[in-house]
Amino acid sequence: MTVPGHLKEKFSVRQSLLGLTRTVIAERHALFDPAGHVRGGIPGFPSHATVILISPRIGAGFVQFLVHLEPGESGGSSPPGVETFFYLLSGEAVAELGERSAELSEGSFFFSPPGIEWKIRARSSGAHAVVFQKSYAFLPGLVPPPLLIGRNEDIIGHPFLGDSHALLKTFLPEDASFDMAVNLFHFQPGASLPFVESHVMEHGLLMLEGRGIYRLDERWYPVVAGDAIWMAPYCPQWFAALGPTPACYIYYKDVGRHPLSG
Incomplete structure:
Protein backbone atom coordinates (compact mmCIF):
# COMPACT_ATOMS: atom_id res chain seq x y z
CA MET A 1 0.00 0.00 0.00
CA THR A 2 1.43 3.37 -1.01
CA VAL A 3 0.39 6.29 1.16
CA PRO A 4 0.79 9.79 -0.35
CA GLY A 5 3.67 11.59 1.30
CA HIS A 6 1.64 14.56 2.56
CA LEU A 7 -0.96 12.26 4.15
CA LYS A 8 1.70 10.07 5.75
CA GLU A 9 3.37 13.13 7.23
CA LYS A 10 0.09 14.48 8.63
CA PHE A 11 -0.76 11.11 10.16
CA SER A 12 2.68 10.80 11.77
CA VAL A 13 2.43 14.29 13.25
CA ARG A 14 -1.03 13.52 14.62
CA GLN A 15 0.25 10.32 16.22
CA SER A 16 3.11 12.22 17.86
CA LEU A 17 0.83 14.94 19.20
CA LEU A 18 -1.48 12.36 20.76
CA GLY A 19 1.35 10.18 22.11
CA LEU A 20 0.19 7.22 20.04
CA THR A 21 2.24 4.52 18.32
CA ARG A 22 1.67 1.21 16.57
CA THR A 23 5.01 -0.04 17.91
CA VAL A 24 4.69 -3.00 20.30
CA ILE A 25 7.54 -4.55 22.28
CA ALA A 26 6.58 -7.90 23.82
CA GLU A 27 8.60 -10.67 25.42
CA ARG A 28 8.87 -12.84 22.29
CA HIS A 29 7.99 -10.49 19.46
CA ALA A 30 8.03 -6.85 18.45
CA LEU A 31 6.39 -4.66 15.81
CA PHE A 32 8.16 -1.45 14.78
CA ASP A 33 6.12 1.41 13.33
CA PRO A 34 8.31 3.51 10.96
CA ALA A 35 6.75 6.66 12.43
CA GLY A 36 8.87 6.01 15.53
CA HIS A 37 12.24 5.45 13.85
CA VAL A 38 15.26 7.13 15.43
CA ARG A 39 18.38 7.39 13.31
CA GLY A 40 21.96 6.63 14.32
CA GLY A 41 23.93 3.96 16.12
CA ILE A 42 25.91 2.04 13.47
CA PRO A 43 29.63 2.99 13.33
CA GLY A 44 31.00 3.48 9.83
CA PHE A 45 27.93 5.36 8.57
CA PRO A 46 26.91 9.01 8.81
CA SER A 47 25.05 9.59 12.07
CA HIS A 48 21.76 10.25 10.27
CA ALA A 49 21.98 7.28 7.89
CA THR A 50 20.94 4.21 9.89
CA VAL A 51 17.99 2.99 11.96
CA ILE A 52 18.61 0.00 14.23
CA LEU A 53 15.42 -2.04 14.30
CA PRO A 79 32.68 -6.14 13.17
CA PRO A 80 35.14 -9.06 13.38
CA GLY A 81 33.50 -12.43 12.86
CA VAL A 82 30.25 -10.90 11.59
CA GLU A 83 28.51 -11.77 8.31
CA THR A 84 26.25 -9.38 6.40
CA PHE A 85 23.28 -9.60 4.04
CA PHE A 86 22.55 -6.29 2.28
CA TYR A 87 19.40 -5.68 0.20
CA LEU A 88 18.93 -2.43 -1.73
CA LEU A 89 15.33 -1.27 -1.36
CA SER A 90 15.60 1.73 -3.70
CA GLY A 91 18.15 3.96 -5.40
CA GLU A 92 21.55 3.02 -6.78
CA ALA A 93 24.95 2.43 -5.21
CA VAL A 94 28.37 0.95 -5.82
CA ALA A 95 29.56 -1.67 -3.35
CA GLU A 96 33.19 -2.29 -2.46
CA LEU A 97 33.45 -5.89 -1.29
CA GLY A 98 37.01 -6.71 -0.40
CA GLU A 99 38.85 -6.75 -3.73
CA ARG A 100 35.61 -6.73 -5.75
CA SER A 101 33.16 -4.00 -6.61
CA ALA A 102 29.58 -4.16 -7.86
CA GLU A 103 26.96 -1.76 -9.16
CA LEU A 104 23.72 -2.09 -7.21
CA SER A 105 20.21 -1.06 -8.24
CA GLU A 106 16.80 -1.62 -6.65
CA GLY A 107 16.48 -5.29 -5.69
CA SER A 108 20.23 -5.97 -5.76
CA PHE A 109 21.76 -7.79 -2.81
CA PHE A 110 25.05 -9.15 -1.53
CA PHE A 111 26.19 -11.55 1.16
CA SER A 112 29.52 -10.72 2.78
CA PRO A 113 31.06 -13.53 4.88
CA PRO A 114 33.13 -12.76 7.99
CA GLY A 115 36.55 -11.36 7.19
CA ILE A 116 35.51 -9.37 4.12
CA GLU A 117 35.11 -5.65 4.69
CA TRP A 118 32.39 -3.93 2.70
CA LYS A 119 31.36 -0.38 1.93
CA ILE A 120 28.70 1.19 -0.25
CA ARG A 121 28.54 4.61 -1.88
CA ALA A 122 25.22 6.06 -3.00
CA ARG A 123 24.82 7.27 -6.57
CA SER A 124 22.92 10.42 -7.55
CA SER A 125 19.53 8.92 -6.60
CA GLY A 126 20.60 8.03 -3.06
CA ALA A 127 20.44 4.54 -1.59
CA HIS A 128 18.02 2.93 0.85
CA ALA A 129 18.61 -0.61 2.13
CA VAL A 130 17.89 -3.17 4.80
CA VAL A 131 20.79 -5.05 6.38
CA PHE A 132 20.89 -8.28 8.41
CA GLN A 133 24.01 -9.15 10.40
CA LYS A 134 24.98 -11.94 12.80
CA SER A 135 28.10 -13.46 14.30
CA TYR A 136 29.05 -16.36 12.08
CA ALA A 137 28.89 -19.78 13.79
CA PHE A 138 32.12 -21.48 12.72
CA LEU A 139 32.15 -25.28 12.59
CA PRO A 140 35.34 -27.41 12.66
CA GLY A 141 36.35 -28.53 9.18
CA LEU A 142 33.78 -26.30 7.47
CA VAL A 143 34.94 -23.43 5.26
CA PRO A 144 32.83 -20.25 5.65
CA PRO A 145 30.57 -19.39 2.70
CA PRO A 146 31.80 -17.24 -0.19
CA LEU A 147 30.92 -13.69 -1.14
CA LEU A 148 27.69 -13.61 -3.16
CA ILE A 149 26.12 -10.87 -5.30
CA GLY A 150 22.67 -11.15 -6.90
CA ARG A 151 19.42 -9.52 -7.96
CA ASN A 152 15.87 -10.19 -6.86
CA GLU A 153 14.64 -10.26 -10.47
CA ASP A 154 17.00 -13.16 -11.27
CA ILE A 155 15.66 -15.38 -8.47
CA ILE A 156 12.71 -17.65 -9.31
CA GLY A 157 9.84 -17.68 -6.84
CA HIS A 158 8.43 -21.11 -6.03
CA PRO A 159 4.94 -21.93 -4.72
CA PHE A 160 5.13 -22.36 -0.96
CA LEU A 161 3.94 -25.87 -0.09
CA GLY A 162 2.17 -25.99 -3.45
CA ASP A 163 0.31 -22.67 -3.15
CA SER A 164 0.84 -20.68 -6.37
CA HIS A 165 -0.58 -17.57 -4.65
CA ALA A 166 2.30 -17.54 -2.14
CA LEU A 167 5.69 -17.47 -3.85
CA LEU A 168 8.94 -17.85 -1.94
CA LYS A 169 12.35 -16.66 -3.17
CA THR A 170 15.50 -17.88 -1.41
CA PHE A 171 18.50 -15.58 -1.80
CA LEU A 172 21.18 -17.76 -0.19
CA PRO A 173 22.11 -21.38 -1.01
CA GLU A 174 20.90 -24.18 1.25
CA ASP A 175 24.45 -25.23 1.98
CA ALA A 176 25.97 -26.40 5.27
CA SER A 177 28.44 -23.51 5.29
CA PHE A 178 25.60 -20.97 5.64
CA ASP A 179 24.12 -20.32 9.07
CA MET A 180 21.63 -17.68 7.92
CA ALA A 181 18.90 -17.56 5.31
CA VAL A 182 17.25 -14.52 3.78
CA ASN A 183 14.07 -15.03 1.78
CA LEU A 184 11.42 -12.93 0.07
CA PHE A 185 7.74 -13.90 0.33
CA HIS A 186 5.19 -12.60 -2.20
CA PHE A 187 1.47 -13.06 -1.49
CA GLN A 188 -1.47 -12.44 -3.78
CA PRO A 189 -4.44 -10.66 -2.12
CA GLY A 190 -6.13 -13.08 0.26
CA ALA A 191 -3.25 -15.57 0.31
CA SER A 192 -1.79 -16.68 3.63
CA LEU A 193 0.66 -18.99 5.33
CA PRO A 194 -0.91 -22.46 5.33
CA PHE A 195 -0.74 -22.92 9.11
CA VAL A 196 0.43 -21.21 12.31
CA GLU A 197 4.18 -21.82 12.47
CA SER A 198 6.19 -22.34 15.65
CA HIS A 199 9.86 -23.25 15.25
CA VAL A 200 13.36 -22.96 16.65
CA MET A 201 14.47 -20.30 14.14
CA GLU A 202 14.00 -16.63 14.93
CA HIS A 203 13.02 -14.04 12.33
CA GLY A 204 13.66 -10.45 11.42
CA LEU A 205 11.19 -9.13 8.84
CA LEU A 206 10.51 -5.98 6.83
CA MET A 207 7.25 -5.41 4.96
CA LEU A 208 8.10 -4.19 1.44
CA GLU A 209 4.70 -3.93 -0.25
CA GLY A 210 0.99 -4.12 0.50
CA ARG A 211 -0.70 -4.83 3.80
CA GLY A 212 -1.95 -7.74 5.83
CA ILE A 213 -2.53 -9.21 9.26
CA TYR A 214 0.16 -10.90 11.36
CA ARG A 215 -0.48 -13.22 14.29
CA LEU A 216 2.39 -13.15 16.81
CA ASP A 217 1.91 -15.28 19.94
CA GLU A 218 -1.73 -14.66 20.91
CA ARG A 219 -1.95 -11.16 19.41
CA TRP A 220 -3.01 -9.94 15.97
CA TYR A 221 -1.47 -6.93 14.20
CA PRO A 222 -2.42 -5.06 11.03
CA VAL A 223 0.82 -4.51 9.09
CA VAL A 224 1.73 -2.29 6.14
CA ALA A 225 4.76 -1.60 3.97
CA GLY A 226 7.56 -0.17 6.12
CA ASP A 227 6.71 -2.16 9.26
CA ALA A 228 9.41 -4.35 10.79
CA ILE A 229 8.85 -7.43 12.97
CA TRP A 230 11.01 -9.48 15.32
CA MET A 231 9.94 -13.05 16.12
CA ALA A 232 11.80 -14.98 18.82
CA PRO A 233 12.31 -18.75 18.59
CA TYR A 234 9.06 -20.69 19.03
CA CYS A 235 6.88 -17.58 18.72
CA PRO A 236 3.65 -18.77 17.03
CA GLN A 237 3.31 -16.83 13.77
CA TRP A 238 0.91 -16.55 10.84
CA PHE A 239 0.35 -14.02 8.02
CA ALA A 240 -2.43 -13.24 5.55
CA ALA A 241 -2.39 -10.59 2.80
CA LEU A 242 -5.30 -8.15 2.89
CA GLY A 243 -6.53 -5.48 0.49
CA PRO A 244 -6.61 -5.23 -3.30
CA THR A 245 -2.85 -5.40 -3.95
CA PRO A 246 -0.21 -8.08 -3.36
CA ALA A 247 1.86 -8.10 -0.18
CA CYS A 248 5.57 -8.78 0.03
CA TYR A 249 8.13 -9.04 2.81
CA ILE A 250 11.81 -9.92 3.19
CA TYR A 251 12.90 -11.91 6.22
CA TYR A 252 15.92 -13.42 7.97
CA LYS A 253 16.25 -16.66 9.90
CA ASP A 254 19.11 -18.60 11.48
CA VAL A 255 19.72 -22.06 9.98
CA GLY A 256 22.14 -24.94 9.71
CA ARG A 257 23.43 -25.26 13.26
CA HIS A 258 22.55 -27.63 16.10
CA PRO A 259 20.64 -25.90 18.92
CA LEU A 260 23.33 -26.99 21.41
CA SER A 261 26.13 -25.37 19.40
CA GLY A 262 25.21 -21.96 20.82
Missing part, protein backbone atom coordinates in the same frame (compact mmCIF):
# COMPACT_ATOMS: atom_id res chain seq x y z
CA ILE A 54 16.38 -5.35 15.96
CA SER A 55 19.42 -6.21 18.07
CA PRO A 56 20.56 -8.42 20.98
CA ARG A 57 19.34 -5.70 23.33
CA ILE A 58 15.78 -6.84 22.60
CA GLY A 59 16.74 -10.50 22.96
CA ALA A 60 17.60 -11.24 19.33
CA GLY A 61 20.63 -13.16 18.10
CA PHE A 62 21.19 -10.82 15.15
CA VAL A 63 20.97 -7.20 14.06
CA GLN A 64 18.59 -5.73 11.49
CA PHE A 65 18.96 -2.11 10.45
CA LEU A 66 17.98 0.31 7.71
CA VAL A 67 20.37 2.45 5.67
CA HIS A 68 19.42 5.83 4.19
CA LEU A 69 22.31 7.39 2.25
CA GLU A 70 22.03 10.70 0.46
CA PRO A 71 23.67 11.07 -2.99
CA GLY A 72 27.42 10.66 -2.71
CA GLU A 73 27.38 9.47 0.90
CA SER A 74 29.07 6.22 1.84
CA GLY A 75 29.29 3.79 4.71
CA GLY A 76 29.91 0.26 5.81
CA SER A 77 30.31 -1.66 9.04
CA SER A 78 31.16 -5.28 9.76
